[in-house]
Amino acid sequence: MEMEDKxxxxxxxxxxxxxxxxxxxxxxxxxxxxxxxxxVMGLISSLVRQ
Amino acid sequence: MTNQxxxxxxxxxxxxxxxxxxKPDRVPHVSFFVTWKILDAGYKLSEAMNDYAIMEKVVRRxxxxxxxxxxxxxxxRNAIRIPAALGGTTYSINDEAGTVxxxxxxxxxxxxxxxxxxxxxxFFYEKGxxxxxxxxxxxxxxxxxxxxxxxxxxxxxxYHINITRIMNEEYGMPNFTAPNGFAYAGLDFLFNTIRGIKxxxxxxxxxxxxxxxxxxxxxxxxxxxxxxxxxxxxxxxxMDYCFDYDITxxxxxxxxxxxxxxxxxxxxxxxxxxxxxxxxxxRLFMEGSSKRFWEYLKDYPKxxxxxxxxxxxxxxxxxxxxxxxxxxxxxxxxxxxxxRQQCLDRTKLLCDELGKDGGFILCQDKMVSFRNDANxxxxxxxxxxxxxxxx
Numbered sequence: 001m002e003m004e005d006k007x008x009x010x011x012x013x014x015x016x017x018x019x020x021x022x023x024x025x026x027x028x029x030x031x032x033x034x035x036x037x038x039x040v041m042g043l044i045s046s047l048v049r050q
Numbered sequence: 051m052t053n054q055x056x057x058x059x060x061x062x063x064x065x066x067x068x069x070x071x072x073k074p075d076r077v078p079h080v081s082f083f084v085t086w087k088i089l090d091a092g093y094k095l096s097e098a099m100n101d102y103a104i105m106e107k108v109v110r111r112x113x114x115x116x117x118x119x120x121x122x123x124x125x126x127r128n129a130i131r132i133p134a135a136l137g138g139t140t141y142s143i144n145d146e147a148g149t150v151x152x153x154x155x156x157x158x159x160x161x162x163x164x165x166x167x168x169x170x171x172x173f174f175y176e177k178g179x180x181x182x183x184x185x186x187x188x189x190x191x192x193x194x195x196x197x198x199x200x201x202x203x204x205x206x207x208x209y210h211i212n213i214t215r216i217m218n219e220e221y222g223m224p225n226f227t228a229p230n231g232f233a234y235a236g237l238d239f240l241f242n243t244i245r246g247i248k249x250x251x252x253x254x255x256x257x258x259x260x261x262x263x264x265x266x267x268x269x270x271x272x273x274x275x276x277x278x279x280x281x282x283x284x285x286x287x288x289m290d291y292c293f294d295y296d297i298t299x300x301x302x303x304x305x306x307x308x309x310x311x312x313x314x315x316x317x318x319x320x321x322x323x324x325x326x327x328x329x330x331x332x333r334l335f336m337e338g339s340s341k342r343f344w345e346y347l348k349d350y351p352k353x354x355x356x357x358x359x360x361x362x363x364x365x366x367x368x369x370x371x372x373x374x375x376x377x378x379x380x381x382x383x384x385x386x387x388x389x390r391q392q393c394l395d396r397t398k399l400l401c402d403e404l405g406k407d408g409g410f411i412l413c414q415d416k417m418v419s420f421r422n423d424a425n426x427x428x429x430x431x432x433x434x435x436x437x438x439x440x441x
Contacts, residue, residue: 010193011186013175024197027204041171043200045272048157048178049243050133050140 017041056222060119064224064292064411068331068375070353073408077401079436080377080411081118083418084127085150090115090426094145099130102209109213113221115426116433120224120292124213127417129206135199136183136191148421156246157181160253166244167263170271178244227333228291231279234272235317236265241301244268251304254313261313273317277324285328293356294330297321303338310343319346326350333358333377337416344370353409360416368404376404377411380432385414385424393428394435401441412436 010016021036028035066074088098091108098104105125128150130141142151157178158166166173180187217223241250253261287294325332335358356375357367364379379400384393404410418424
């Protein structure tokens with residue numbers, strides 16, 4: 001699945017993770033890229049464990 | 051007693067019992083009731099598990115009805131709304147039967163262990179997600195879907211914060227486990243999610259070195275950071291909580307002694323040694339039977355470990371692990387099928403034999419899930435008895 005005009009497949013790693021971390025509404029400031037990616041990856045790890 | 055005093059009293063009861071330094075005022079009683087309490091409250095599982103307002107009512111009612119000293123589960127055992135946001139079908143609720151079934155599906159094949167070990171995050175992100183969520187596999191997932199999952203996760207976390215505050219402030223309930231990190235042992239992860247029972251059993255026999263490599267890679271992400279949090283925790287028990295750490299294990303049930311020593315014990319020992327060094331306490335719930343591994347626990351300080359056995363006899367635990375407190379002892383089979391008097395006789399026996407000098411916390415032997423797991427009349431009787439009885 002592609003995102004907007006950037007044509008990123010969000011199911012691919014790591015580009016999909018980076019794209020989601022950049023776009024999603026998260027309780028972490030936009031400039032804190034590493035923390036945002038960690039949050040999204042944390043969700044993925046949790047979803048895989050469900 | 052005010053709610054704050056009640057909370058302090060209950061925390062002290064459980065601490066005194068578990069730490070085995072002095073006899074508590076009476077035997078504490080902990081609730082291990084999970085989905086049963088939804089049915090007992092008259093709701094369908096699908097209603098409560100999908101609506102946090104209903105789940106709050108269920109938890110409140112559970113304490114109002116039975117008056118436990120602590121409740122282990124506040125409705126978060128099966129967080130179904132998060133995977134549901136991505137169309138996940140891992141959980142299957144049967145409201146008519148009052149059951150929740152979990153689809154046990156391995157996300158990694160045997161010949162993918164090396165790929166997993168090389169980069170676990172990559173593996174989970176691409177292959178793990180694709181195997182769990184059809185929309186990920188077929189590429190139809192959108193950023194909005196993922197946003198919904200993130201939002202559901204936030205709501206779940208917020209529910210937990212709220213219900214914990216409510217139970218503390220309005221019901222005087224203690225907090226169970228201190229926030230000292232969570233070190234998820236690689237073998238446990240392989241067992242629970244990644245390879246499953248059958249797959250891991252085969253892996254350990256056929257390619258033990260690859261299992262070790264996978265464990266090492268998983269530990270770097272999911273075990274070591276949690277262990278480091280524990281290592282950096284202040285020394286001594288945190289007396290605002292009933293326990294300092296909590297471990298639930300099931301993977302040991304498929305291990306022989308050699309496999310236990312090679313794949314699980316190094317990680318388990320690492321956590322236990324830090325807890326011992328810091329003089330902290332642990333509730334250790336070993337599902338199934340764990341008796342063949344008890345020798346590994348014998349030399350830890352008295353009162354550090356509270357054993358919560360599932361299938362093993364609590365009287366055997368007392369005999370063979372005199373250094374460990376015991377949490378458990380009330381068979382769900384008796385609560386569900388026994389008479390009121392049988393339940394009371396069992397409760398008195400446990401209190402007298404295991405609790406007369408402290409070191410015992412009454413609890414159910416397994417997560418109480420199904421409607422017939424417990425007769426409410428029996429639960430009432432046991433709760434009232436243990437609240438008044440002084441062994």
